[in-house]
Structures are given as C-alpha cells and as structure tokens.
Amino acid sequence: MIFYFSGTGNSRWVAQELADLTGDTAVSIADIVKSGSCPEIAQGQPIGIVFPVYAWLPPEIVSDFAANLPADTGSYRWAVCTCGDEAGRAMDSLTEKLRLSSAWSLQMPNNYILSFNTDPAETVRAKVKGAKQRLPRIAQDILDKKEVWDVHAGSFAGLKSSLIGPAFNRFARSDRSFHAEASCTGCGLCQEVCPADNIELRNGKPVWLGGCLKCLACIHRCPERAIEYGKATRGKGRYYFSDKLLD
Numbered sequence: 001m002i003f004y005f006s007g008t009g010n011s012r013w014v015a016q017e018l019a020d021l022t023g024d025t026a027v028s029i030a031d032i033v034k035s036g037s038c039p040e041i042a043q044g045q046p047i048g049i050v051f052p053v054y055a056w057l058p059p060e061i062v063s064d065f066a067a068n069l070p071a072d073t074g075s076y077r078w079a080v081c082t083c084g085d086e087a088g089r090a091m092d093s094l095t096e097k098l099r100l101s102s103a104w105s106l107q108m109p110n111n112y113i114l115s116f117n118t119d120p121a122e123t124v125r126a127k128v129k130g131a132k133q134r135l136p137r138i139a140q141d142i143l144d145k146k147e148v149w150d151v152h153a154g155s156f157a158g159l160k161s162s163l164i165g166p167a168f169n170r171f172a173r174s175d176r177s178f179h180a181e182a183s184c185t186g187c188g189l190c191q192e193v194c195p196a197d198n199i200e201l202r203n204g205k206p207v208w209l210g211g212c213l214k215c216l217a218c219i220h221r222c223p224e225r226a227i228e229y230g231k232a233t234r235g236k237g238r239y240y241f242s243d244k245l246l247d
C-alpha cells in the first residue's frame with residue numbers, strides 16, 4: 001500500500017507512477033484523515049509513503065499518520081519525498097515515526113511561492129523528466145526490497161530540520177494572510193482541492209478557517225489567479241503538476 005500526501009500534485013504523480021510500476025495501490029492520506037478510516041494493512045504487507053518536504057521536514061499530517069501506522073510488522077517500508085531542492089533530514093525525522101528500510105528524495109518543481117518563486121519553465125520540465133527517468137529504478141529497488149538511502153539532504157541539513165522545520169510548524173502555518181481578490185468568480189475550486197477542508201465559500205468568496213497545512217493547493221489551482229498571500233505572492237508564478245509536462 002502506498003500512502004501519499006500532495007498539495008500541488010507532484011507527490012500524487014510520483015505515488016501513482018510507483019503504484020503502476022510496482023502493481024500497488026496509491027491512497028491519499030488526506031482522504032483517510034477526512035474520512036477517519038484507513039484501509040486494512042495485512043501482516044508483512046509493504047508500506048510506502050510519498051510526501052512533499054515542508055521546511056526540511058515531512059508535513060505534520062504525514063508524520064502523525066506514519067506514527068499511527070501499525071507497529072513494526074517486519075514488513076518492507078519505504079518512503080519517497082519530493083522537494084524543490086533539498087530534503088534536509090526529513091527522512092531521518094520520518095523514520096523516527098515509522099522505521100524505514102529505504103528512502104529516496106526526488107527533485108520536483110518548487111511550489112513554495114511565499115518566499116521564493118516558481119521555477120522557470122525549462123527547469124520545471126527538466127525536473128519532471130529527471131524524476132520520470134529515476135522512477136523505474138526506484139520501483140525495481142522497492143520490488144526487490146532493497147535497502148537504499150538515497151536522499152539529497154543539502155547544506156546545514158541538521159540545523160534546518162531541527163530549527164526551521166519545527167519553527168515553521170509552530171509559527172508559520174497561519175492562513176490569515178490568504179485572501180481572494182476581486183477577480184474571484186466563486187467557482188469553488190479552491191474549496192474542492194483543499195486537502196484539509198479548510199476553505200468555505202461564503203457569499204461566493206473563499207474564507208480560510210484556520211486549519212491550514214500550507215500545502216498551497218488553493219493558491220496554485222485558482223483558475224483566475226485571484227488568491228494571494230499578503231503581498232508575498234504578488235507577481236509570482238503559479239504551479240500545478242500536469243500530465244502535459246510529460247509530453
């Protein structure tokens with residue numbers, strides 16, 4: 001069983017590709033959390049987790065989910081994280097919650113536009129192409145239950161994951177700066193794509209409810225580009241994974 005979390009589609013695509021290549025099933029962690037029901041995991045069944053790196057750590061929803069999976073059944077457990085650049089010690093943090101046999105990081109297009117910008121179009125394509133080329137090898141290692149630790153931690157990884165990561169979860173998860181501009185048509189897509197059910201449409205405009213995961217799906221998916229985060233996202237690109245990037 002492959003459990004994934006994804007805001008802007010990178011990790012969903014990776015999870016689905018790996019499911020196709022290994023004959024497994026990809027299941028959304030957000031859907032499990034919303035429904036309160038997790039598919040049964042048989043004794044010894046391999047478990048995979050695919051997630052985006054947030055501030056050099058796994059998203060809290062992923063860590064909490066992993067911590068609640070059945071205790072070690074001797075099964076093969078692996079994880080793949082997607083990140084714009086570097087994973088820090090995200091996998092070391094995850095393996096403390098759920099003992100991992102193997103871990104990989106994959107560079108994918110950056111979606112963090114609160115401080116940075118989206119990648120240029122050619123970088124987006126190059127990252128997706130590079131990931132697509134690596135996935136069959138990763139899938140084969142998973143099928144062979146190989147023990148691999150192929151994670152690009154990057155510079156000052158320990159410091160970033162132990163200081164900035166927890167600070168992000170504690171102080172930077174507020175959704176108070178999200179707002180919709182006049183160009184919002186009230187289509188409701190932001191509400192639909194929010195994995196945390198954190199958006200409600202009131203009088204045809206989105207309202208953020210205070211339970212944000214900071215996945216940025218809402219801001220990237222809005223077809224009118226009507227959502228901004230304070231002034232931090234003005235004039236910046238928007239990104240969402242699309243199969244067209246594979247052409």
Ligand SMILES: Cc1cc2nc3c(=O)[nH]c(=O)nc-3n(C[C@H](O)[C@H](O)[C@H](O)COP(=O)(O)O)c2cc1C
Binds near residue numbers: 011084086108214
């Ligand atoms: C809140 C947040 C924090 C992020 N932090 C990092 C980071 O520490 N390192 C990094 O390389 N990319 C970081 N990114 C970029 C994402 O990890 C990357 O774009 C990922 O592939 C997005 O996956 P998704 O499309 O499945 O949501 C961050 C993105 C968000 C939204």
Ligand code: SF4
Binds near residue numbers: 188189205225
């Ligand atoms: S997706 Fe954009 S246009 Fe549609 S309701 Fe949300 S903010 Fe408005």
Ligand code: SF4
Binds near residue numbers: 193212216217
């Ligand atoms: S409100 Fe936006 S950023 Fe927050 S969890 Fe929902 S989609 Fe993600």
